Amino acid sequence: MRVTLQPSGAVLEILPGERILDGARRLGYECPQSCRNGNCHVCGALLVEGRVEQAGDVRDHGEFYTCIAEPLEDCIVLWDGVLALGELPVRSVSCQVIECRDVGGDTWRVRLRAPAGKPPRYHAGQYLMIERENGEKSAFSLASAPHSGRDLEIHVLARESSALSLIEQLQRNPMVRIEMPFGDTHLAELPNGPLVLIAAGTGMGQIHSLIEHCRATGFKHPVHLYWGVRRPEDFYEIEHWDEWLKLPNLFLHKVVSDQCGWQGRCGMLHEAVCEDFPDLKALHVYASGSPAMVYGTLDALVEAGMDAHQMRADVFAYAPRS
Template sequence: MRVTLQPSGATFEAQPGERILDAARRLGYECPQSCRNGNCHICAALLVEGRVKQNGDVRDHGELFTCLAEPLEDCVLHWDGVLAPGELPLRHLACQVTLCQPVGGDVWRVRLRAPAGKPLRYHAGQYLLIEREGGHSAFSLASAPHEGRDLELHILAREGGAVKMVEQLRNSSTVRVQMPLGDAHLADLPDGPLVLIAAGTGMAQMHSLIEHCRAQGFAHPVHLYWGVRQPEDFYELPHWQEWQKVPNLHLHKVVSEPDNWQGRTGMLHEALCEDFADLRGLRVYASGSPAMVYGTLDALVEAGMDAHQMRADVFAYAPR
C-alpha cells in the first residue's frame, strides 16, 4: 500500500500487515517516535484519505498513531516532522561573523560560527540563507560538514544586493541564517568518478564537495573545471596549493575571454569534452547561473551524457 505524506509530498510503500512507522523507518525515513506502543503520542498523524487498522479497529479519518496503524489501502497522512532519506531538518541560527576579507576578483571570503550546543548537520554542497532587510540571500556553503560549527561562504560583491550584504557582514558581529537547503549535495559518495563544473563563485559549492571527498578518503578521480570570463576573476582559495598535491584530484582553470592567459580557454563544456571521449559513468555537479548550467547541460547531453547524470541547484530554483 502506498502512503503519501503531507505537507512534504513524500511517498513510500508499506507491506501487507506492516505498521506505518515500521515501513517508514525500514525505508530510511527519520520519524518522530518514542514508545512505539501508542502511549507517548509523539508519532501521531492525521488520516486524510484511505483506511487503516489500529488495535483491531478500522479507521477512515482522524488521528492515528503510526506505530500502531496498518494501512488497508493507499493512504494520505498529514504527518509533521518526517525527514526523507538524506533530508536534514531546517534550522534557524544566529551565527557569529568571524571573518570577512577580500580574496580577489571582487570576491569576499566570509566565515561564520554557528552556536554551540546541538550539532550542526548539513551535506557537502548545500547552501544557506542569510537574513537581510526585506528578505533573504542564498549562498553556497564552501565549508564541509566535518568542519563542525565553522561555515564558509564566497560572495561576489560587484553591484547591488551583494555589495550591501558584504557591508552588512563587515559591520555586524552576528547574522541570522537558515540552513541547510539544496539537493545537489553529496549525502553519499558515488562509486565512480566525479566531475565538478563551477562558474565564478559557483566554486564555493565545489570547494565543499572537494573538501568532503578529501576528508572521507574518496578514492575515485575528481575532475574540477573552474571557469571565469577573465583571468583576474579567479580568486584565492585556501586549499588550492594542497589540492594540487592530491593524486586523484585534477584541477582545470578555464577562461572564456582570454587576455594574456596561457592556460585553457573556451567554454567549460568544451574543456570537459576535450578530456572525456565517453561521458557515460560520470556523476556531474554544476554550479553557476541558470543560463550557464542549462547551456552546459544541453551541450553535454548532445555529446552523449544522460541528463540524469548532472545535478545542480538551478534545476530546483529555476526550472525550465
C-alpha cells in the same frame, strides 16, 4: 499497501500486518516517535484518504498514531517531521561572523561560527539562507564541508548593490541569523566512479565543499575540477588550492572564456570537458553557476553523448525549464 505522505509526496510500501511507523523506519525514514504505544502522541498524523486500524478501531479520517496503526487500504496521510534517507531538518541559528575578507575578483570569503553545542548538520554541496537586517533572506552555497563542525564558509560576489550591502552588514554586525540546510545537489553518498565538477565564478563555493568532503573522506576515484571565469583577474583565492595540487586523484583546470593568451586554458567550460573526455558516459557531473551557464553546459554535454541524468545542479530545482 501504499501510504502516500503529505506534504513530501513520498510513497511508503507497507507490508501486510505492518504498522505505518515500522514500515517508514524500515524504508529508511527518520520519523517523530517516542513511546511506540500510542500514549505520547509524538507520532501523530492526519488521515486524509483511506482507512487504518488502530488498536482495534477502524478510522477513515482524523488524527491517528502511526506507531499503532495499520493501513487497511491505500492511504494519504499528512505527517509532519518525516525525513527521507539523507534528508536533514532545517534549523535556524544565530552565528558569529569570524571572517569577512576580500579574496580577489570582487569576491569575499565569509566565515561564520555556529553556537557551541549546536553543530550544524548538512551535506557537502548544500546551501544556507542568510537573513538581512530588513528581514529578507539570500541563498549562498556552503563552501565548507560537514567535517568543519561549527565553522561555515560562503563566497560572496560583491559587485551589485545587494551583495555590497550584505558585506557592509557582516562587517558592522558580528552576529547574523541563518537557516540551513537546503538543496538536493549534494554528496550525502559518494558515487562509485569519477567526478567532474564544473564551476562558473563563485559557483566555486559549492564545488569547494564537494572537493573538501572528498578529501576528508578519502574518495579514491578521479575528481576533475573545471573552474571558469570571463577574465583571469576574476579568479579568487582558494585557501586550500596548493594542498589540492598535491592530491594524486584531483585534477584542476582553470578556464577563461573572454580573454585568450593567458597562461591557462581558454574557451567554454563544456569545451574543456569534451576535450578531456571523448567518452562522457562514466562521469558523475556536478555543475554550479547561473541558469544560463548550467543549461548551456548541459545541452552541450548531452549533444556530446552524456545522458542528462548524469548531471546534478541546484538550478534544475530553483529555475526549471519546460
